[in-house]
Amino acid sequence: MRPIPDWLVVESVSDTEIGVVTTGKEAQIDLVERTGHDGRTCLVARKRYLPREVHNKGELEALGFQRASTFRHDVRYREGRQFRKSRDRRAVERMTTYGKHLLQDRWTGHEYDVMSALWQAGLTVPYPIEYGTDVLELEFVGDRDGAAPQLRSARLDAVGLADAYAQLVDGLTLIVSAGWAHGDLSAYNLLWWDDRLWFIDFPQAVDIAANPMGLDFLHRDVVNVCDWFGRRGVDTDGEALFAQLLAVM
Ligand SMILES: Nc1ncnc2c1ncn2[C@@H]1O[C@H](COP(=O)(O)OP(=O)(O)O)[C@@H](O)[C@H]1O
Ligand SMILES: [Mg+2]
Known part of the structure; x- marks a missing residue:
């Protein structure tokens, strides 16, 4: 603990x-x-x-x-x-x-x-x-001066984006290993603070094993957020990451 x-x-x-x-x-x-x-x-x-x-x-x-x-x-x-x-x-x-x-x-x-x-x-x-x-x-x-920016407005350079993406993959691996799909993952529900990527906003998170649509939600999350990184020049493949995550379940 x-x-x-x-x-x-x-x-x-x-x-x-x-x-x-x-x-x-x-x-x-x-x-x-x-x-x-x-x-x-x-x-x-x-x-x-x-x-x-x-x-x-x-x-x-x-x-x-x-x-x-x-x-x-x-x-x-x-x-x-x-x-x-x-x-x-x-x-x-x-x-x-x-x-x-x-x-x-x-x-x-x-x-x-x-x-x-x-x-x-x-x-x-x-x-x-x-x-x-x-x-x-x-x-x-x-x-005190303000909340951490959402990833979409964190203005990361190429090095920062690559770092954020690596943290995304690690974070998703932890979430899926624990048996969950976030269900609404996007550059709005990720914050950037202290060089770390923070995951937030979990009310719709689903238990992958118990929810018949669990894998669909996970797939949508992964493709959605990989597309976001892809549009900003990060080398990503949502389908490959999804397959990689299935292996840690
Ligand atoms: N713990 C937190 N610390 C700082 N800002 C937060 C925190 N939780 C939420 N926020 C900010 O508030 C926004 C809305 O919160 P969120 O949990 O995503 O609720 P929803 O999107 O359902 O309204 C987030 O996108 C983020 O900008
Ligand atoms: Mg939100």
Whole structure:
């Protein structure tokens, strides 16, 4: 087991919102400074999922969100993630208030679980701190002056791109060895910071063995991100990398 990171303020006395990092497709990321008993501080990225039921801009703003959005809620991604209790299954099928609550909880809990497993496996992924019904707290990648850039805007030169690609291959190898497919891998969901490639945004990650479309998602991820590197002059072959990854499963 990797030990809890030493920068982390475990028992917080106060949290101060420093600003909004981004409002993405279905979540808003806030930068929070956490202070502990001994006065130590750390930076936390707080990912808040936009509520599913509310689509009215005014209502969203009343809840403190800056932009309306829709939730990715695709049944294909949820396959292989069953509710063990039949009472819970029925509630989800009938979409009762309780069922919706369960689904939402599973969503942040799922992202937390996948990121924890991958952090433990040694992947460069923000340390997942905690989750609640519609919130996930992560290590903030960046510093007080701003968040790490997404790979697409990191302005890497040829040497940097080759380095990022090598890290992509290592990262994918770890993810697949652990049995997961990211499911939405792109130059938006990779960050570049401290000369390292950070993998983020895992709510739709699927268990390759349990999900009948697991390999399709993996294939799409690999081809998608290899194409991105290929267009920037990196010598890549998505199909060959996919085959290489199948061998580590
Ligand atoms: N831990 C983090 N540290 C710094 N920036 C982050 C972090 N997590 C997310 N971001 C930024 O917020 C954006 C949106 O977060 P993401 O998890 O991809 O949610 P979504 O794309 O579903 O809205 C990311 O592309 C990245 O720019
Ligand atoms: Mg994203």
